[in-house]
Amino acid sequence: MYSNESDASAIIAAARENQVVEIDGVSYGTGNFGRIKNIPSFETIELTSLEAFANFITEEPQAVLDEPIVVINENHVVRLLNTPKQENLKRDNLATVRNSLESFNFNHYMSIEDMIIQLQTKFIITDTVKRLLTILSSVSTTQDISIKDNGTSQSTNIKRGISAASLEEVELPNIVKLQPIRIFTECDQVESRFLFRIKQKDEIPYVSLMDVDPTEWKIKASKSILNKMRELGILLPIYY
Template sequence: MIKEALQYIAGLANTRTEAIGDQIFSTQPVHLVRQARAEAIKVRSLSGMVEYLKSEFDGKTKLLIQVVSPTEVHAFGTFNRDLDRNYLITASALLPEFRYGNFYESEDFNIKLQSGFVPSHDRAAVLALVGNIREDAVKTVGDDGVSQSVTARTGVATVAPVPVPNPVTLQPFRTFVEVEQPESEFIFRIKQGPTCALFEADGGAWKLEAMYRIKNYLLLALEEKVNSGEIVIIA
């Protein structure tokens, strides 16, 4: 065993490379010893990222900030000797949960709508309808599957068929709280129970708008460093 180990070590000492055509081959397997990299700091807000970058806590260096998605932003430096990038800090948004396309019991839906959406005229209209709907009557009118009406209280002691508003324009908390939440359209549906659901209806366009707003926020917050060329921001 010892003899074989010594022969292996001796073989490594004689490792050489040879070019055959356009390719380079080695006489022994070799492995890259990668340059050490620091672990990126993780924050949950854009303001936390801005404070860190302004402090120059880890020194002054040229950085690229990439808005990866409405909920994720990375700040990193250039390549090291192994062509790996040095990530300094990442920001991940802390958001309330709302499952689009899933039906909620009316009480749960009411709570999530109030806690996870920016106040607006359409939000108030949906909340008013959900809060007054009768438990025993949800019906669909028309054959296109779009229009609905429900039996709801319309006064102190009266009930009547009420049309369900569709589509509705709402502002869920879907990106960092430091920027204005993008508006988008939703299909609001009610089923027997009653249960309620929202279906996204803008094809994901809100994501591009959110990323654009994050970029603008960072450009303004880090204006001095951007103007001096220390920081470049892309989205």
């Protein structure tokens, strides 16, 4: 309840003074309202492949009337962004596509069985992968396994023939070149160098792939994504 009619009249008068006006495309409130923040015009479309991303750009002409750009971030998430708004210089995120595949867990030791599965499912099968699979499937998992490490290379026992008693010491590869599936499957996967290591814990062998090119591969991967988008007919400016 208002204390008197004069208080109510003052509030009504103040409300009348606060009007919304537009200047150069920016909304302002008169009186004490000040500048009015615009609500984003677009809801982000989430996509799952670069082909779907290209189709969205082709089939949604209204989305590309405002001279948008494509940005590939360091995690290789691809975004379609429109021209910055005048009032806040921010871009709307029109569409996003990200790789949902789980990549290999580098720099961690795992059992030989797990490594064999991972090599077969999360890497492009090359001669190097085949060689690693042959070695790993022949490594002795008996208690008499021996691992030698001179700082630059390693060697271990592998089985020859069907008898576990027939063991032979073999030098293991040190640096290997592999193509892990780390970006969209539509793209050419980047070949990188990895340090192959083996160790023993509680008389059980464990193996690991250490990433020695953690930065370089990201740059090459972004270029591979860019090349694929050009191949799909995306002619917008692309930045990474």
